[in-house]
Structures are given as C-alpha cells and as structure tokens.
Amino acid sequence: MxxxxxxxxxxxxxxxxxxxxxxxxxxxxxxxxxxxxxxxxxxxxxxxxxxxxxxxxxxxxxxxxxxxxxxxxxxxxxxxxxxxGVQLKKGLLPLLQYLQDHHIQTIVATSSIRERADQILNSHNIMKYFDDIVCGNEVKNGKPFPDIFLKACEKLDVQTCNALVLEDSEAGIQAAYDAQIPVICIPDMKYPHEKYIQKVEHIYTSLEDVISYLENHI
CATH class of the missing domain: 1.10.150 (DNA polymerase; domain 1)
Structure with a gap:
C-alpha cells in the first residue's frame, strides 16, 4: 500500500x-x-x-x-x-492537493541546500503540502546514490516498498532504483535513456498524470 x-x-x-x-x-x-x-x-x-x-x-x-x-x-x-523568477511545473498543485486529500505523506528530497530549497518552495507557498524535507547536506552521498531517498523514508517512518519517488533526471531514477523504491519519471530537459526507462514504473509528460497512477495504488 x-x-x-x-x-x-x-x-x-x-x-x-x-x-x-x-x-x-x-x-x-x-x-x-x-x-x-x-x-x-x-x-x-x-x-x-x-x-x-x-x-x-x-x-x-x-x-x-x-x-x-x-x-x-x-x-x-x-x-x-x-x-x-522560478515557475512551478504543470500539474504540481493538483497533484499535491490530491495527495493531501487522500492523506498520503509527502516529502521533498533535493540535492539542494536547505536555505535554497526553503526559499524556492516558500516563494510559491507550497511547503504547507509537505510533511518534511531532506536536503543534500543531510546525506553522505548525493544522487545517483540512494542515500537521500532512504533518508526520506526514514524521516517519514515508511518502508521503501510503501513509497513512490517522482523524478525528472537519470541520476534520480538510479538513486530511487538502488533504494528499491518505485519511481515515476516526468522528464524535464532530457528523456531518459533506455537503461533508465527499464527502471521506472511509468514516464509521464505532466505531474498531473501521476494522479491516474495513484488511483490504482492507494
């Protein structure tokens, strides 16, 4: 679940x-x-x-x-x-609202430092949708190593099999895969190579598309 x-x-x-x-x-x-x-x-x-x-x-x-x-x-x-300025990605707010409505925990796992992450997320008033955040300086090894996603599960006290990672990069896909957490990719600048496609649950064009996946998994 x-x-x-x-x-x-x-x-x-x-x-x-x-x-x-x-x-x-x-x-x-x-x-x-x-x-x-x-x-x-x-x-x-x-x-x-x-x-x-x-x-x-x-x-x-x-x-x-x-x-x-x-x-x-x-x-x-x-x-x-x-x-x-920095714009939010298409579909983010509907997805966050859906997760909140269905009482699914959420956490940010970013390679960024905390000050930068707080500045960006607070500027759009979206930290209210998240239960916690993990930043790059909290783990020994950054992506593509799995440390940050394992730390996220630890913070939320959930098993990796009960979590889902949303990523845009190949480094993030690899990190989630090695953490043994299912991962969905929403590509940004680069569509992942075949070896990374094989490691994801789905590839979507928008975060809003993730809702259809969630409807079959919660």
Missing part, C-alpha cells in the same frame, strides 16, 4: 534547470570553453552542486577552489532567479 510520495525539486516541481544551465555556462565560458545545452543535459541534472563543480574542475583541468565556484554559482543563480 502506498503511504508516501517523495518529490525531487529541481526540474520536477520547479523550472530551475534552465537557470542552472546558464550559471554553469557562465562559469565554464569564463575560461573560454564553449558549453552547450546538450553538454549540460548529459552530465549535470539531478547531481549535487559540489559534485558538478568538482566535475568541471577535473573535466576542464582547471585550477580553482571548489568552494569559491560554489559561491559564484549561488550568486549567479540568485541573480537569474530575481530577474526571471
């Missing part, structure tokens, strides 16, 4: 991936390397910021302090968010 739904945040609930792409693009191109959307989609969505900055340093063989670039990324992100 389904008792809890675990939500990723970036790219699933809020349309932040395009902002993240621009931040990484600014950092990488400051070293005169080109950076395309395809490159971003291939290696960055769903992964912790620290992991991605470390990847940039090693991939481009650059000499910089990782923490300094993390702070630069945060500054750039804040600038773009203030300029363009």
């Amino acid at each position: 389904l008792k809890a739904v675990i939500f990723d945040m970036d790219g699933l609930m809020v349309d932040t991936e395009v902002i993240s792409f621009q931040c990484y693009k600014d950092i990488i191109e400051s070293y005169h390397f080109p950076f395309t959307l395809d490159e971003y989609i291939q290696s960055y969505p769903g992964r912790p910021l620290h992991t991605s900055i470390q990847f940039i340093k090693e991939h481009y063989q650059l000499d910089f302090q990782v923490e300094e670039k993390i702070q630069l990324f945060k500054s750039l992100e804040e600038k773009y968010m203030k300029k363009d």
Whole structure:
C-alpha cells in the first residue's frame, strides 16, 4: 500500500534547470570553453552542486577552489532567479492537493541546500503540502546514490516498498532504483535513456498524470 510520495525539486516541481544551465555556462565560458545545452543535459541534472563543480574542475583541468565556484554559482543563480523568477511545473498543485486529500505523506528530497530549497518552495507557498524535507547536506552521498531517498523514508517512518519517488533526471531514477523504491519519471530537459526507462514504473509528460497512477495504488 502506498503511504508516501517523495518529490525531487529541481526540474520536477520547479523550472530551475534552465537557470542552472546558464550559471554553469557562465562559469565554464569564463575560461573560454564553449558549453552547450546538450553538454549540460548529459552530465549535470539531478547531481549535487559540489559534485558538478568538482566535475568541471577535473573535466576542464582547471585550477580553482571548489568552494569559491560554489559561491559564484549561488550568486549567479540568485541573480537569474530575481530577474526571471522560478515557475512551478504543470500539474504540481493538483497533484499535491490530491495527495493531501487522500492523506498520503509527502516529502521533498533535493540535492539542494536547505536555505535554497526553503526559499524556492516558500516563494510559491507550497511547503504547507509537505510533511518534511531532506536536503543534500543531510546525506553522505548525493544522487545517483540512494542515500537521500532512504533518508526520506526514514524521516517519514515508511518502508521503501510503501513509497513512490517522482523524478525528472537519470541520476534520480538510479538513486530511487538502488533504494528499491518505485519511481515515476516526468522528464524535464532530457528523456531518459533506455537503461533508465527499464527502471521506472511509468514516464509521464505532466505531474498531473501521476494522479491516474495513484488511483490504482492507494
């Protein structure tokens, strides 16, 4: 029986991936390397910021302090968010209301830090729909490792077989699969490769489509 739904945040609930792409693009191109959307989609969505900055340093063989670039990324992100805002994904509010009406627990499991997650979610007044939140700094290993989803189940005191993960990224799909939690994918920038498609329950185009799945599992 389904008792809890675990939500990723970036790219699933809020349309932040395009902002993240621009931040990484600014950092990488400051070293005169080109950076395309395809490159971003291939290696960055769903992964912790620290992991991605470390990847940039090693991939481009650059000499910089990782923490300094993390702070630069945060500054750039804040600038773009203030300029363009962050929109909720289609179907999120109907789904959250459905889960609340049916007394299903909900939790956010995001690679983001708590301050950023709170800022984004509170700006849309949706934290009221969630029972808890797990952030990247609360676990040892970020996605694609399963730690964050296992922590989410621990916080809600539910077994993994009674939970469901909603994700948009391949890293998140892998993390849920390794946590042995059923996962539904709502792709954002990238449709998952075949090996990840085999690991999901369903792929939907909108969060609102998840309601039809839930009607057969609660």
